[in-house]
Amino acid sequence: MKEKIINSINQYHTIIIHRHVRPDPDAYGSQVGLAKMIEATYPNKKVYVVGEEDPSLNYLARLDEMPDEKYEGALVIVCDTANEERICDQRYTQGDKLIKIDHHPNREPYGDLMWVDTEASSTSEMIYELYLEGKSDGWKLNKEVARLLYAGIVGDTGRFLFPSTTERTFNAAQELVTYNFDRKALYDNMYQVSLNIAKFKGELLSSIEPRESGLAVFKLPKDLLDRYEVSADETHTFVSIAGDIKGIHAWVFFVEEEGVIRVRLRSKGPVINEVAAKFNGGGHPMASGAKVFSWEEADEMVKALDQVCLNFENNPS
Incomplete structure (x- = not known):
């Protein structure tokens, strides 16, 4: 393939590259990294x-304004997006x-x-492997491509801490860091947060009360976000907040x-993407997204997650 x-x-002479809504570093890294690699x-x-x-994510790249007519006769590539709606x-x-x-489960084939x-840690890792495939035919990797792909890999592996990190991941990172981009500046942009975000994170940590199943639930109503002047998009910065806490198997925001x-x-064990799929979402077994339309529906989702966590606790293998 x-x-x-x-x-x-x-x-193709004209190539247009898309990615998913609500982008993360892997979405930008794979999308723009591939584009820069093709240009080089x-x-x-x-x-x-x-x-x-x-x-x-402006520190990673800026995107193009595109008139409709550019699509005529073009090759279109979509990176890091499991389903067409996203x-x-x-x-x-x-x-x-x-x-x-x-690299997400292929529940909605298209194209x-x-x-x-699905064994890849990130789509950025896959783009690096596309470079390896084309290397003998003159495909080029440069400092900017390396920076983008490295950011995507770091973002989707949680700085190489998530179980998706494999030998393939480290092989890619090993070569990418040989290019002379500023890793410190990259990490600062990815992980430094404002004071109000830090205070909000403190409130969330102080309020953690794991349920009997090992599930932690964080409900962030709009008035709470407004009180701390935190936007809904900014909440992604603390999505891994419960990962180091003993006794928590999975958590939901x-x-x-x-x-x-x-x-x-x-999740740190229970497979949660099947629950996500029942609530207008999907994703990886240990990292997924979804959407509900009322707090009552949110409570129904919590019940389903409770059951998944209890099943895991009783049968951890």
């Missing part, structure tokens, strides 16, 4: 990265050919070509927005 993707990139390898091709910008900028269907590159590898309650799920 990597060879087929490289052949497709060879054939094929200087005469026109490569664009599209989607709504997230200001908190693709940022729904013009992705307007190109001549569509490729999906992703003319699909490269889905309910973040109230206008008309919807966003759900972030994390």
